[in-house]
Amino acid sequence: MVGWRAKLPAAGNDTPAEALSCSENETYVSLSEHMAYNRNMRFRQPLDDIFRTATRVKILRLLTRNPEMVFTGREIARNIRVANSNVSRALSELEKIGVLHSMAKGRSLLYRLNTRHILCARVLGNLFKEETGNLNYVTGEIPLNWPRDIRSLICYGSVARGEEQVSSDVDLCFVTRGPSSRRSVVRKLEEAQAEFYLRTGNRFSPYVISAPTFASRYRRADPLIRRIASEGWVLRGDSIGELVK
Numbered sequence: 001m002v003g004w005r006a007k008l009p010a011a012g013n014d015t016p017a018e019a020l021s022c023s024e025n026e027t028y029v030s031l032s033e034h035m036a037y038n039r040n041m042r043f044r045q046p047l048d049d050i051f052r053t054a055t056r057v058k059i060l061r062l063l064t065r066n067p068e069m070v071f072t073g074r075e076i077a078r079n080i081r082v083a084n085s086n087v088s089r090a091l092s093e094l095e096k097i098g099v100l101h102s103m104a105k106g107r108s109l110l111y112r113l114n115t116r117h118i119l120c121a122r123v124l125g126n127l128f129k130e131e132t133g134n135l136n137y138v139t140g141e142i143p144l145n146w147p148r149d150i151r152s153l154i155c156y157g158s159v160a161r162g163e164e165q166v167s168s169d170v171d172l173c174f175v176t177r178g179p180s181s182r183r184s185v186v187r188k189l190e191e192a193q194a195e196f197y198l199r200t201g202n203r204f205s206p207y208v209i210s211a212p213t214f215a216s217r218y219r220r221a222d223p224l225i226r227r228i229a230s231e232g233w234v235l236r237g238d239s240i241g242e243l244v245k
Contacts, residue, residue: 041097046119049097055082055090061131063100063113064124070103070110099124135159136235138199139172142192149181150174151211152237160233170204172235173228175243179210211243218244 042049051057058080063071071079077087091111094100099117103110113120135155144150157171158164174189176182189206196204207228209217217225229240 041099041117041119046097047123050094050099050119052093053090055080055086056094058082059087059090059094060099060113060124061128063111064120064128067113067115067125070112072105072108072110076111134200135170138196139204139235141199142189142196144174144185144188145181147237149176149185150237151177152240152243153235154228154232154240155235156228156232157205160231168202170200170202172204172206173232174206174208175214175237176208176210178212182208182210215244 077084101114152175154173158168
């Protein structure tokens with residue numbers, strides 16, 4: 001049998017998980033021990049297992065986007081805002097499938113993604129990467145003259161804050177280069193609403209404003225413009241700092 005061995009740092013409980021490094025005191029787990037603990041992945045429809053619950057999806061999203069980091073169960077629970085007990089059960093099941101590694105640290109366990117697992121290497125990385133670009137992708141299909149007419153596109157509201165519900169509208173601020181292009185953009189956005197809904201199942205609420213007006217209202221501390229500036233997620237175009245100079 002191939003002698004795969006994983007180093008398990010035996011650091012103190014106060015050491016931040018992401019800052020762990022190998023020390024003199026190291027624990028090792030052999031591949032045979034690992035296989036005795038874990039069950040095999042199902043090759044037919046394995047996604048049924050790893051995506052069985054929303055908690056498993058949230059854990060995999062966090063670890064896939066931070067593949068070099070290790071986390072305690074409590075750190076994972078805090079990051080994904082799920083109860084510790086639910087996270088603990090999900091971590092145990094995901095480790096049994098083999099997509100996670102656990103490492104002992106005092107009385108705690110540290111978890112990280114098993115980047116060599118076939119599902120992690122071939123599926124999860126691409127899946128969660130594409131997930132983050134969905135809104136940018138679908139707004140890029142709106143038939144506008146990018147960047148001739150539009151200086152910036154900013155998502156704000158519940159989607160930008162990560163608080164949206166399934167039925168939430170998507171608040172989008174279209175900052176045009178000038179008043180003349182604003183009228184053309186408003187007309188095209190009205191025409192694009194139906195296609196956006198078919199593509200996403202959501203509606204978008206457009207707020208169209210010219211760049212000079214945006215900057216002027218920001219300087220006057222307009223509440224809406226200040227809210228867009230503080231929570232806004234720039235999908236394309238100039239940064240908010242550039243807009244308000």
